[in-house]
Amino acid sequence: MKEKSGMDLFVHPLTRNQIVDLLKDNSPELNEELFSRARKIREDIFGKKIFIYGFVYFSTFCRNNCNFCYFRKSNEIERYRKSPEEVVDIAKQLAASGINLIDLTMGEDPGYHQEEFNTVLEITKIMKEETELPVMISPGVLSDRLIDKFAELGVEWYALYQETHNEELFKKLRLHQDYFERMDCKMYAKEKGMLIEEGLLAGIGEKEEDIADSLMVMGKIGASQMRVMSFVPQKGSPMENAETPDRNVEMKIIALMRILYPYALIPASLDVDGIKGLQERINAGANVVTSIIPPQSGLMGVAQSTMDVDEGGRTVEEVKHILDGMGLSVASASEYKEYLRTLPQRSAAASGGVTC
Ligand code: SF4
Known part of the structure; x- marks a missing residue:
C-alpha cells in the first residue's frame, strides 16, 4: 500500500495532529498545494x-514590557501621542484614499488609562462620524466598563492578540501580564457584539504543536479576523538578537487559516516586510491588506516602525498597483460593510474546520 504523504493528510476538517504534520512537512509540493x-x-x-x-498608531506610550516589542516601556526611544485633531485628520486622509476600515491602535498608554480613556472615546466618536467607516480598536487590555463604552459607540472590531496560546511561552513574552485576563477581555467584547481579531507571532520559540493550538483556539473563540506576523527583532528589546523566522512559516499559517476558516478575514500585513511582502501573503490566501499608513504623517508601524512609510510604499495606490498585477482589486467601503453585516452568521456557519 502507498505510504500516506503530507498531501493525503490534507482532508477537511483537519485534526490537531494533521495540522502539526502539515506544518512539519516542508516539501515544496505540499506548500504549493496549500x-x-x-x-x-x-x-x-x-x-x-x-x-x-x-x-x-496614535500613541506609542505603553505601560507593559513585552519582550518582543520595540515600544516596551523600558526601551528608551522617542515616543509620541497624537492630538485628537491630528488623529481625525489622518483618519480623514485615509478614508479619502479609499480604505475600508480604520484601525485605531495604541500601546497601553498609562496617560489614557489615567483619564479613563475619555480622549480616545472622543476621538473614536468624531472619527466614526467624519469618515463613516467601520473602526477597529487595538488598545490592549481594557476594563469591562470601557469595553461597554466602545461598544456603545458602535465600534465594530476589538483586536487583542495573545501572540501565542501556550501559557508558558506567553509568560515569557508578555511579562507580568495575565493570559486569562487578556482572553476574557476579548470574549467580553464579543459578548457585547463586537467582532474580534486574534493574532499570533511566528518565530518566538513556538513549536508546530503550539501553532496548531493557536489555530484551534482562534476558531473556538469565534475570531472573525485572524492574523499571523513573523517576529522581527527590535532594537533595544531583550529579543534584539533573536532571529527572524523563515517567512514560509507565516505563509503556511495564513494558508491553513484560510482552509480551516474560509470566511475569516486574514491580513497580509505590510508591517513585516513592507510592500515587497504583499504578493506572497496574498498568494498564501490572505484577503485583507493591513498597515496602510499615510506618508509624512509622523505615524509609525509596529514590527517595522518606519519601513516604507515615508517612501509612500504603504499607500492605497501602491497596494492597488500590486493587486492589479495579480488580477485582483480593492473592495469598496460599501462592499466591506456589506461583508461585515453578514460576518457573524458566516463565521458561526463555518466553524467546524477543525476537529479535536
Ligand atoms: S506589544 Fe503592545 S502591550 Fe506589549 S509592550 Fe508593545 S505596545 Fe505594549
Whole structure:
C-alpha cells in the first residue's frame, strides 16, 4: 500500500495532529498545494476583491514590557501621542484614499488609562462620524466598563492578540501580564457584539504543536479576523538578537487559516516586510491588506516602525498597483460593510474546520 504523504493528510476538517504534520512537512509540493487551495477558497467566497485597512498608531506610550516589542516601556526611544485633531485628520486622509476600515491602535498608554480613556472615546466618536467607516480598536487590555463604552459607540472590531496560546511561552513574552485576563477581555467584547481579531507571532520559540493550538483556539473563540506576523527583532528589546523566522512559516499559517476558516478575514500585513511582502501573503490566501499608513504623517508601524512609510510604499495606490498585477482589486467601503453585516452568521456557519 502507498505510504500516506503530507498531501493525503490534507482532508477537511483537519485534526490537531494533521495540522502539526502539515506544518512539519516542508516539501515544496505540499506548500504549493496549500497555497493554491487557500487561494481557491478565497476566490470562491470573496471573488477577486481584497479589503484594505488604514493604520493609525496614535500613541506609542505603553505601560507593559513585552519582550518582543520595540515600544516596551523600558526601551528608551522617542515616543509620541497624537492630538485628537491630528488623529481625525489622518483618519480623514485615509478614508479619502479609499480604505475600508480604520484601525485605531495604541500601546497601553498609562496617560489614557489615567483619564479613563475619555480622549480616545472622543476621538473614536468624531472619527466614526467624519469618515463613516467601520473602526477597529487595538488598545490592549481594557476594563469591562470601557469595553461597554466602545461598544456603545458602535465600534465594530476589538483586536487583542495573545501572540501565542501556550501559557508558558506567553509568560515569557508578555511579562507580568495575565493570559486569562487578556482572553476574557476579548470574549467580553464579543459578548457585547463586537467582532474580534486574534493574532499570533511566528518565530518566538513556538513549536508546530503550539501553532496548531493557536489555530484551534482562534476558531473556538469565534475570531472573525485572524492574523499571523513573523517576529522581527527590535532594537533595544531583550529579543534584539533573536532571529527572524523563515517567512514560509507565516505563509503556511495564513494558508491553513484560510482552509480551516474560509470566511475569516486574514491580513497580509505590510508591517513585516513592507510592500515587497504583499504578493506572497496574498498568494498564501490572505484577503485583507493591513498597515496602510499615510506618508509624512509622523505615524509609525509596529514590527517595522518606519519601513516604507515615508517612501509612500504603504499607500492605497501602491497596494492597488500590486493587486492589479495579480488580477485582483480593492473592495469598496460599501462592499466591506456589506461583508461585515453578514460576518457573524458566516463565521458561526463555518466553524467546524477543525476537529479535536
Ligand atoms: S506589544 Fe503592545 S502591550 Fe506589549 S509592550 Fe508593545 S505596545 Fe505594549
